[in-house]
Amino acid sequence: MTRALGxxxxxxxxxxxxxxxxxxxxxxxQGNVQRIMYLHVPAVxxxxxxxxxxxxxxxxxxxxxxxxxxxxxxxxxxxxxLFTGLTIxxxxxxxxxxxxxxxxxxxxxxxxxxxxxxxxxxxxxxSLIEDPDARARYAAVVGILGAVNIPIVHFSVKWWxxxxxxxTILGPERSPIDPAIGLALFVNWVAFTxxxxxxxxxxxxxxxxEEQT
Amino acid sequence: MSACAKEPGHSAVSSYTKRAWIxxxxxxxxxxxxxxxxxxxxxxxxxxxxxxQFALGPDRERLAAAVPGLLWLGFILAGLLGLGxxxxxxxxxxxxxxxxxxxxxxSAIYLGKLAGNCVLMTAVEIILVVLxxxxxxxxxxxxxxPLALVLGLGTIxxxxxxxxxxxxxxxxxxxxxxxxxLLLPVQVPVLLATVSATQALLLxxxxxxxxxxxxxLAGADLVYVTIGLLTFEFVLEG
Numbered sequence: 001m002t003r004a005l006g007x008x009x010x011x012x013x014x015x016x017x018x019x020x021x022x023x024x025x026x027x028x029x030q031g032n033v034q035r036i037m038y039l040h041v042p043a044v045x046x047x048x049x050x051x052x053x054x055x056x057x058x059x060x061x062x063x064x065x066x067x068x069x070x071x072x073x074x075x076x077x078x079x080x081x082l083f084t085g086l087t088i089x090x091x092x093x094x095x096x097x098x099x100x101x102x103x104x105x106x107x108x109x110x111x112x113x114x115x116x117x118x119x120x121x122x123x124x125x126x127s128l129i130e131d132p133d134a135r136a137r138y139a140a141v142v143g144i145l146g147a148v149n150i151p152i153v154h155f156s157v158k159w160w161x162x163x164x165x166x167x168t169i170l171g172p173e174r175s176p177i178d179p180a181i182g183l184a185l186f187v188n189w190v191a192f193t194x195x196x197x198x199x200x201x202x203x204x205x206x207x208x209x210e211e212q213t
Numbered sequence: 214m215s216a217c218a219k220e221p222g223h224s225a226v227s228s229y230t231k232r233a234w235i236x237x238x239x240x241x242x243x244x245x246x247x248x249x250x251x252x253x254x255x256x257x258x259x260x261x262x263x264x265x266q267f268a269l270g271p272d273r274e275r276l277a278a279a280v281p282g283l284l285w286l287g288f289i290l291a292g293l294l295g296l297g298x299x300x301x302x303x304x305x306x307x308x309x310x311x312x313x314x315x316x317x318x319x320s321a322i323y324l325g326k327l328a329g330n331c332v333l334m335t336a337v338e339i340i341l342v343v344l345x346x347x348x349x350x351x352x353x354x355x356x357x358x359p360l361a362l363v364l365g366l367g368t369i370x371x372x373x374x375x376x377x378x379x380x381x382x383x384x385x386x387x388x389x390x391x392x393x394x395l396l397l398p399v400q401v402p403v404l405l406a407t408v409s410a411t412q413a414l415l416l417x418x419x420x421x422x423x424x425x426x427x428x429x430l431a432g433a434d435l436v437y438v439t440i441g442l443l444t445f446e447f448v449l450e451g
Binding site: 114121122141149152155156160 | 374377378381384385386387391394395397398399401402405406409425426429432433436437440444447448450
């Protein structure tokens with residue numbers, strides 16, 4: 001089952017590469033640099049999905065006390081940090097040629113960085129507690145607080161600083177994106193979600209085996 | 214206790230507040246007798262002021278421009294030390310077990326501890342503000358009332374998460390390191406809101422100009438305290 005998911009992910013990622021580099025047209029203003037978007041945007045969407053699952057796993061654990069929920073939260077937390085890191089690094093590489101700087105304290109960059117720090121803290125907490133029961137309970141509390149804090153961080157940072165283009169896909173108006181670019185983005189998003197599901201399944205399996213020993 | 218379990222309503226509420234009050238009173242009494250935290254924290258604040266002065270140099274304008282940020286940096290650093298210790302005493306003589314065996318809703322303990330931490334932080338903040346006014350010759354007196362509102366809201370936000378995380382990290386090794394690492398990123402909105410609002414108030418802007426920050430702070434406080442009340446019993450178990 002997991003193996004099949006793995007091969008499906010490989011297929012998706014290959015399709016994503018073809019769609020991003022072959023099918024999608026060169027962007028008029030930015031040129032080829034814009035193709036980083038096919039990594040950047042799916043990565044951040046996957047990260048949000050992951051942190052959503054951390055929240056779900058945390059609440060699930062505190063409500064049921066089943067270790068499976070904790071494994072879900074822990075695995076999703078690790079992969080979420082990975083994909084947030086990927087978002088920040090790819091954004092940095094994209095920012096250098098287009099904005100002329102690796103990093104700026106813009107609202108979205110800042111809130112993504114804060115998100116990254118919150119969940120690195122979450123992983124640190126997990127790594128420092130040996131007792132599985134205490135680890136699951138404490139991590140769940142931090143996981144819930146971290147997720148609930150996301151909108152508060154978002155607004156505070158937005159009012160504090162507002163260079164990053166506003167969200168085009170999730171905005172209320174019809175997206176001004178070229179359909180070919182939109183499709184390439186969609187293919188890559190599906191591929192990343194598959195990759196996430198594969199990582200999650202593997203990581204949870206490893207956690208389960210670790211608990212048995 | 215069994216009496217209040219039988220007749221819910223008013224007596225349950227008063228028993229809840231009473232239990233929170235007992236915790237607060239106990240902590241204040243310990244603090245008054247042992248003076249473990251307050252004295253050292255006050256001295257720490259004074260040292261912080263010297264450090265800021267040495268780091269920024271004698272340029273008065275530069276110092277004045279940096280005051281809102283420095284003020285909150287001071288509160289947060291003092292808070293990290295003060296809040297982080299708030300459950301340390303409970304580890305001795307099986308006090309933790311005593312807290313766990315307390316009948317009724319465990320969130321009353323959280324509320325009492327939170328109130329105690331707010332009292333401690335408020336004391337530290339008043340001293341720091343006065344010291345800032347004296348040493349950096351900033352006029353903190355004119356906007357005193359609106360500033361007090363910002364300070365109060367910020368303190369609740371800081372203490373609400375701080376109390377919850379302190380209870381958690383007390384049981385963990387590398388406690389001194391883990392507590393700030395967990396608390397600081399979560400506190401970014403509180404820091405941004407309070408520093409921006411303090412800056413505007415010191416520039417002489419009316420309270421209405423910072424209303425959005427106050428709303429954000431109030432909302433954040435509400436969320437943090439609610440999460441703290443709901444999850445504290447899970448933290449206390451360990």
